[in-house]
Amino acid sequence: MGRLTGGDPSLLRRINSAVVLDALRGAQTPTLTELVHSTGLSRPTVEGVIEGLTESDLVVEVGPEAGDTRKQGRPARRFRFHAEAGHLLGIEIGAHQVRVVLSDLSGQVLGSHGRDVDEAASADDRLDRVRGTVAELLRKAGVARSTLWAVGVGSPGIVEAHGEVRLGTALPGWTGLPLGERLQRSFRCPVLVENDANVAAVAEHWKGVAVGTDDVVFVLAGLSPGAGSLIGGRLHRGFGGAAGEIGALHLLGREVTPEHLLSTTGEPLHPLDEPAVERVFALAKQGDAQAKDAVERFLGRLVHDVAALVLAIDPELVVIGGWAAGLDGVLEPLRAELTRYCLRAPKVTLSALGQEAIATGALRLALDHVEQQLFAVEQTSMGRRWP
Template identity: 75%
Template structure:
């Protein structure tokens, strides 16, 4: 595209379109705005607003509101009212995990309109896992009566260190995941922008959007499992680090701590095997029942978790630490974290459980897709159009 200048009329049209579209999208559904309302909200002239609205109607992003969508009719001819067409496109948020794949479907406002999940074996190959995901998404779209071509963007969250192009640089939690061109593989299936992110990072975004971290801009989310990971927001922005590896606190046990997770969580003299969530839940249950060796195993796990989280807290000084993942459901995590962080940290943060539970990762992936589409809708570099 050629160089744009301040007097470029096409640039001004795109700026005006973005401003009016933003006002329409922000309006309450129960009170769709009139042209007069849009003039007041945008500061633009009435002829400019009229022209922009007609263009947005032609693009499919805006529609004239029906009488039922407007306020109560008054005598005389009612003013025309307009609404943002959230149904003009759809978004997907996808989680790919060791034991399941899950997907959330939303309209362009981010309102969730459908969900689906399916179990997958921990030993499944990359091809098997992706095929399971495709089948799950296909079923979700079929039930929601949404054609695949209506998808505007797909957010994907997965364990591992993820490159900017969606390639998994390192992923030890899933078989055949290291080096997998995940973004490229999924773009072949969806043929729309696919944004791939680490699962803990996505969950941090979700908690900031709809969960325990709403209104908090400096937050650490801990995905507490067998090998914990973390995502962090600094000033309300996701912090990925130079190579996307920020928050990989599960690797800290390699730095001078030789005990493996299998040894840490074992209530016997032998490593815990198989090391899966069911086994860990059993150990925590034995600890609650008073088994001394199980209590010792749980204490070791919590000390390691506190050590890992304290490293991030000391480095980032967050206002809030949110704990999610399966460990958050076992119980007894928050009080030890609060106590030990108070011992180790110069300014202990607040600690809270995730409000989104097992939907946090997929919700964060959906938010990433929504961010991408919003960037397109309100960009001024090119016209905004619906598909």
């Protein structure tokens, strides 16, 4: 639909529709009278909007509650937002797994499913695994693909706004991949792609340890750490979507590459993968001197990477996620060293969402898109089924 002008006869109706829908989503099962009070609109206006939203399947009438019967014997009519009218997906595409989360239009999670994937899998094979995982979850949940309104995707790499991975070294064949376009072929709804650390930051702000905190850095800690930042409650992507790529700081000096940092032999660690790193941490815990030195170097590098962001952004909270967050001894060195390096040390804590953070953030990405459509005056209309 084109942009509205001041003379558009449907403008006021659309504004009223958005106002009533917002009030419905913020309440349980309000009556018409309660909606009139909460919106400030007249009763005839609210009744007309409700009729249109009901025709659009965005609102349903529900049964009366105890005490609703009035003197005339007719109970007050109650309504609710029809969250089951559509569904949303959040997808994580990682090096070792793909994970999918399904929700209704309110963001209420209805199910999740994950499948392992080979680290060396090609882009085509990895995308096939994503499609298979989506199909399995929809089948298990009894949800038709046609009811999907939006799909959010969290992926490693620098992701352009239109969904192309400009640079993605973590996954084979990922650099230059038109990820959004490739996945769009499997859906009849919008597909939105974002960097994995960015969506994880969004997830923690929505349902995790950062609820109520608007200046947050989420560190996706691993062999090549990345970070997502919220400034004033809004995701900060940077001019080209590369904000938070702290894993590239090792390029400033070859001696601080992960292969050298975690070596216990003087030779670069090979293969450089998570099981190998976990073995180094286990040896350090057992008292192996060389392994302890390697772990100290690894944590020191992580501290410097995080400190660079903290000094630039001055967040209230730093959240540590990713597989390295499960290793012993991560938090205390970070807290101590950030106090040492930073003018004002932030709070540092572990992710509350764990392995669900990226898929949950991708789901929030889809929900944000739908809410923008529902509540934008240019889009909201009655007598039309979304999306």
